[in-house]
Amino acid sequence: MRHIISILIENESGALSRVSGLFSARGYNIESLTVAATEDPSLSRMTLVTRGSDDIIEQITKQLNKLIDVVKLIDLAESAHIERELMMVKIKTTEQMREEIRSLADIFRGKIIDVTPTTYVVEMTGPSSKLDAFIAAIDSDSIIEVVRSGPTGISRGEKGLHL
């Protein structure tokens, strides 16, 4: 099953490689990993998407918790949560296609953030599945480049991952 593990980690140099090194050393999968400092500059927040059986996910969370720099973590998949990913797509556009791409972007609540005579860049956020759907809806030959941030997430309600 797919899990989104959200980690608060000391914002120290090498913290990221402790996490990624753990995954490669123990043979766990990482689908995506995003990291940035939080409102407290001494802490980073990492969002990691992985897949595995319950046993493996249990080991992953235990091994992550064992890292000295990890302050706290939660598995977002265990409760109600919101998941978002940012995507930017550079699309080759001909005169005839422009209207179609614009309306498709509208339907997916995307924005066109760069225009040249021959290209559009569409920006879109949403759950990963929505981004996949947009990609599937446009002609693959017209895609020049796709950049995705990997998902981040937050739990619903009052609960939260903080100190």
Added chain:
Amino acid sequence: MFKNAVNRLNSTVYLGVISVELNGAQIVIQSLKDEGVEYIFGYPGGAVLHLYDAIFQQDDVKHILVRHEQGATHAADGYARATGKPGVVLVTSGPGATNAVTGIATAYMDSIPMVIISGQVPSPVIGSDAFQEVDMVGITRPCVKHNFLVKDVTKLAETIKKAFYVATTGRPGPVVVDVPKDITDPRIKVPYKYPKKVSMRSYNPAVTGHKGQIKKAVDLLLTAKQPIIYAGGGVILGEASKELTEFAHTLGFPITNTLMGLGAYPATDKQFVGMLGMHGTYEANMAMHESDVIIAIGARFDDRVTGKLDEFCPNAQIIHIDVDPASISKTVKVAIPIVGDVKPVLEQMMELIRESKKKPSKKALESWWNRIDQWRAVKCMEYDRNSRLIKPQYVIEQLYEVTKGEAYVTSDVGQHQMWAAQYYPFDKPRHWINSGGLGTMGFGLPAAIGVKLAFPDSEVACVTGDGSIQMCIQELSTALQYNAPVKIINLNNSYLGMVRQWQEFTYESRYSHSYMDTIPDFVKLAEAYGHVGMRIDKPEDVRPALEEAFALKDRTVFLDILTDRTENVYPMIESGKGHHNMTLRVAPGTPTDRELA
């Protein structure tokens, strides 16, 4: 440039209190002193010259110059295993650091508290492929409990304190502190204060166990009919031998120890059924296999213990006490996990057992012990005592008698290690010192030196083989320089015996590179290093030679004992088999000599 290294302490009045200003090199050494460190095991080099200059100008912390950085880590490791105190290592950058890695990984696998201070090239040139530069923090990341790169001399003392704190608490382990050369610059002085305590928001190891879980565990134990206690190295690390012994005696259950746990429970006690696992006793493995309740205490279900996982203890409900939550249900699912230090958890359990009206069923236990006695009657440890060749098992038995079972025994890795574990019953913790997890050849001799320095009045024997001893033999020189007289029991079969045994069993005796054509004359080698060498090739000479060796109190003695080359370690669970599928010696008491191809 070293003229500037004025190392007298400069006292200045600082915010109304007397504070001391020290340079980085002095801070490292003073921190070690304030931490109560007795010995540093190390080897100098460019990046640590400032540190060595600071060492030169004080006598409180003694430095032991090894002959190879691997030896430094193993010696510090042996010291730590024997004393329970953290071992301290100092190495230079680059090759000094990489040479230390094997020893760091060895300590990591066996959860041994160690602090390794490694020199690093000066901060401004880090990342430029400078001379003797290696990314020590990166290289050691997978084999340390934690590591630090010091970036600011004002954080140096606190970082060292944190290193000791992390290394010695929770599940212990090695911690590396990488110190760039500019941080130890003698010209830069900062106020020094060694923190009495540190706390880290991200690190809070559990101590006591969950009360509800403990209650459940006790209830299960008291209803068990075929129980067994399976105790590992965590009991020794957690200083809980006394509690374990009381626990076992109160319940009357059979108890087995892992290789790392030997000595946690007195091996000569009647409830002890021997070591379990690949080369454990028949009775220990059968009792595990047939048990209905297992309590695992400070053990981690290593693959050498469990054998084939699918066939592991099919009828047992398992209780597992461990300080490391990640050790629980890692390979074997357990019914009742208890996260906490072994000692307080056992104390909590004992309290409940004493209060409980329920007692273990006498009748059930009696019939369980009867079955165990039947397994014991197989006498799985018998070997040919009438051989005209020296049997390695016999040597270990004689070593036990000559040292009255009180020696510290270190070992290398291979057949000799298993024989030492099988035939030297350890009654006390911290006396059996071997590389269990990583299986590091070359561990034994430097570890023995570390132990001897810690306990100069105790006998220290290094049981080794002709393969292993050559991996760190240069430390014979260290033993002489620092007057650490150890007795080296070299079970010389002119083979990499364990490799040969596996090749005999699983590769139709194709002995691929398990034989060394040119084994040195160990007697001459020992003498060349300034020690006593003896060669023994007859069974009747073993005892007198051991007596003579141990009578030479102040000398390191190398006993080169030519043993039966064909002897194998029995019993054995061959790989991929379960506990109940042990390979026993063909017939107890019959010769096992085989024709070698």
